Amino acid sequence: MSGTAKSRLSQIRNFITGTGAQMATPWDPESTQFPSRSQLPALPGAPKDAAWVWGPEDQLGRLNLLTPTRVKAASAEIRTGELIPVNLPLNVPEQPSFGRETFQHTIKSLHDGVAFDDLYHLNTQSGTQWDGFRHFSHLSSQTFYNGAKKEDIMGDAANDKCSVHFWSQHGIAGRGVLLDYWGYAQSKGIKYDPYEHHSISWEELRACGTAQGIDIRPAAQGGDIKVGDILFVRSGFNVAYQNRSSEERAKAALRQDPDLKWAGLEQSEAMLDWLHDSYFAAVAGDAPSFEAWPTKQEYYMHEYILALWGMPLGEMLDLEKLAKRCRETGRWVFFFVSSPANVERGVSSHVNGTAIL
Template identity: 65%
Template sequence: MAEQKSPAAQRLTQVKDFLAMSKAATTIPWDPDCTKFPSRKELPKIEGAPDQAAWVWGADDHIGRLNLLTPARVAAAAKEIRTGEMVPVNLPLNVPAQPAFDREPFKHEIKVIFENIAYDDLYHLNTQSGTQWDGFRHFAHVPSGNFYNGAKGTDIVGPSANNKCSIHYWAEHGIAGRAVLLDYRAYAYSKGILYDSFDRHAIPYSELAACGKAQGIDIRPTAQGGDIRIGDILLIRSGWKETYDSKTPSERCAAALRHGNGEPGDDGQRWAGVAQEEEVLDWLHDCYFAAVGGDAPAFEVWPTQKEYHLHEYVLALWGMPLGEMMDLERLAEKCRERGRWFFFFTSAPANCPGGVSSHVNGTAIF
């Protein structure tokens, strides 16, 4: 069980919250409508869970930070829709032609029902082959072997397999809310920071903050005086699609088929992405994003040179959907054209009971 405050301390907190017209998350399970949540350093210790686990929405919770997408927050986010312009963020299902990390390429067949009258599709795909949501069954907290909310590998495959933390719960809840784009690629190049997004390039918090400032955004949470609201969806453009388009098919394939662990002299998978560092962990947690995503194959810089991956924190410890390989090129152009970096965002994950992940099926609306 989580450590609890004394009754007197709880009552004092309640009085303060009432006077401030706010509600703090102090009792597990947390109420998603709360307006104040603990920082990463203030997270309660939960019995049986790894340190820094935020399994706070109930023992039977399967959607994690998506709980923050309450009707009130979605309704408020809808005010971002002003012109009605829509920008999908989904790559074609056959892009990349050769997926990274040894994943199966997409295959499409046409099934003839009646010649010249009726046809069907047959898709053969790995949901991680392109624009994707990493579900909570995708990546565990490595030291403990726990997936989100205590799910285990035996919940996913084998004779005891069940639907704990399945992707279909996301589909049943829905994903819609206010999103923000940080166009790091454009910012970096404007500052002479040149890099190949098909190679290892770590994006630290300091540069993300500077990128936000250049766009007129304070990327700190509102609780710290910034512009990020509880339940916002974060998107980061690192330039992967731009680089992909600039390379030949053989160069793309060679990069995707690199093997090894990325050690010096090793030809392993290497991709630009968000840095594994304490400042990034604090920021991703304390903003209380409902979900995060980007255009890179791993979101975080790959391979990690720390003893942990951001995936462990984002997915397994905090229950935050993590998107990868979104097509953010047109979105960045539209944001720049409109001078707006916040917009309404909606996504329809696959309703697949027992599923690990899903294509995003996402659209930004201005």
């Protein structure tokens, strides 16, 4: 039976039973109703809260939600065709956080005055990046998305399980939603330093959305967030970065835990429920860690987003021009496209992303 036929049978079954929510695996990505986090079925051999629901060989996670139907629908958000790239220069930040290698660029002469090549030496986590499913595990079980283990990533038995090149082969395109929390905070007199620990709560994000005219609850709860949306949160890191000297930037980036601190989303049950139940295809922000760093809970949000739910996590995106244009136009949704690196066994990738207004 073809995938289309299976999808139609699933839709008919859901209509007859009156329950659109998926339970039995593998789930149908064309469905419009999915279980909340509290309703997730327990999966044999998987950690609690794991949503490894797209099949035992799945490599895409929430990117499965970016079906042709949803991508086509998202293209309706293009009104002017204005292109806004969201990629920082490869040498920004000058000193990447967490002690990562700096970007090195040299030019090689093939024939003097006739032909030249570039040579790059870089860490894909050094600037605007997607955290891949191989990047961060569920810590207590040391398990990556869909059951991958460290032996799948390095060593004699290494293979391409959860490799980022699968994202490249599938593609990333859909409806983007920007929450400009930094702009909202400035307008409300909320003062904080993005280079210090500052937790952005679910309640604050919801207030930010309300100020922008967006009900950030998922559509299943009566809100404006659609299944397969791509979330962007501006927390002000790039503004703070530009206002610091090179010495200050390097000192901050090279701090070690527990002194390494960044502003970001709060680790809380409300935030986890929202991020899960909205069924975002991916989430991203402008800060080095997306979540407030370090965590004050017994878990990192990275564990849930990457290892348990299979949701691409973007960091260090340049959201400055996008936020400015969204505010000027009064529209905070747009079409977004990203081209991850086609590198077999890759851990992460630069975003290579563009918002189209």
